[in-house]
Amino acid sequence: LAKTTQPISMDSYEGQEVNITCSHNNIATNDYITWYQQFPSQGPRFIIQGYKTKVTNEVASLFIPADRKSSTLSLPRVSLSDTAVYYCLVVAPDAGGTSYGKLTFGQGTILTVHP
Amino acid sequence: EAGVTQFPSHSVIEKGQTVTLRCDPISGHDNLYWYRRVMGKEIKFLLHFVKESKQDESGMPNNRFLAERTGGTYSTLKVQPAELEDSGVYFCASSQTLDPPVGQYFGPGTRLTVT
Numbered sequence: 001l002a003k004t005t006q007p008i009s010m011d012s013y014e015g016q017e018v019n020i021t022c023s024h025n026n027i028a029t030n031d032y033i034t035w036y037q038q039f040p041s042q043g044p045r046f047i048i049q050g051y052k053t054k055v056t057n058e059v060a061s062l063f064i065p066a067d068r069k070s071s072t073l074s075l076p077r078v079s080l081s082d083t084a085v086y087y088c089l090v091v092a093p094d095a096g097g098t099s100y101g102k103l104t105f106g107q108g109t110i111l112t113v114h115p
Numbered sequence: 116e117a118g119v120t121q122f123p124s125h126s127v128i129e130k131g132q133t134v135t136l137r138c139d140p141i142s143g144h145d146n147l148y149w150y151r152r153v154m155g156k157e158i159k160f161l162l163h164f165v166k167e168s169k170q171d172e173s174g175m176p177n178n179r180f181l182a183e184r185t186g187g188t189y190s191t192l193k194v195q196p197a198e199l200e201d202s203g204v205y206f207c208a209s210s211q212t213l214d215p216p217v218g219q220y221f222g223p224g225t226r227l228t229v230t
Binding site: 041 | 158159
């Protein structure tokens with residue numbers, strides 16, 4: 001399973017764009033890249049997922065270069081409520097290759113948004 | 116649409132006692148997962164159900180943990196007998212079965228304290 005590496009913490013200010021980069025050098029062909037957000041005393045919340053190039057939804061954008069060895073989560077114009085832990089995960093097929101199952105969480109990036 | 120619910124939200128038991136955690140997934144989600152975070156550690160996968168079948172239970176720590184999903188709806192996770200190191204937050208998540216994979220929806224967690 002591909003190991004992910006991301007910064008332990010980041011600071012930003014309201015209204016700024018925040019980019020969190022994650023490396024996953026050993027990503028396999030059938031793996032997907034997914035990002036989750038977690039607030040204190042809550043379960044993780046799915047943000048975005050991609051395979052290659054760029055994916056955008058109402059919350060964030062995900063940039064994945066051609067070699068897929070890294071990815072960047074972009075949060076446009078953050079607010080105080082975006083202060084949370086952000087996890088980068090690589091989702092791999094299960095042993096049988098028939099479905100995608102467990103998520104392997106790392107330490108995540110603690111994003112703090114200041115006024 | 117109702118989200119993933121977990122009961123109880125908090126449980127305090129003595130070492131040697133039994134505790135049963137319950138998870139109600141989002142209606143129609145065949146996949147149900149259990150994770151836990153022990154103090155100061157990362158969120159760890161426990162097991163994955165597809166409907167009522169255990170697809171992957173590689174993360175179950177030992178035979179004191181028993182998970183069931185009768186009828187493919189809600190799931191229970193029983194810890195018997197509980198040990199001090201079982202303390203932590205137990206998360207349940209559910210998802211649809213799609214390829215490419217989709218995000219998992221997490222519940223708020225059950226905080227288990229074993230004294």
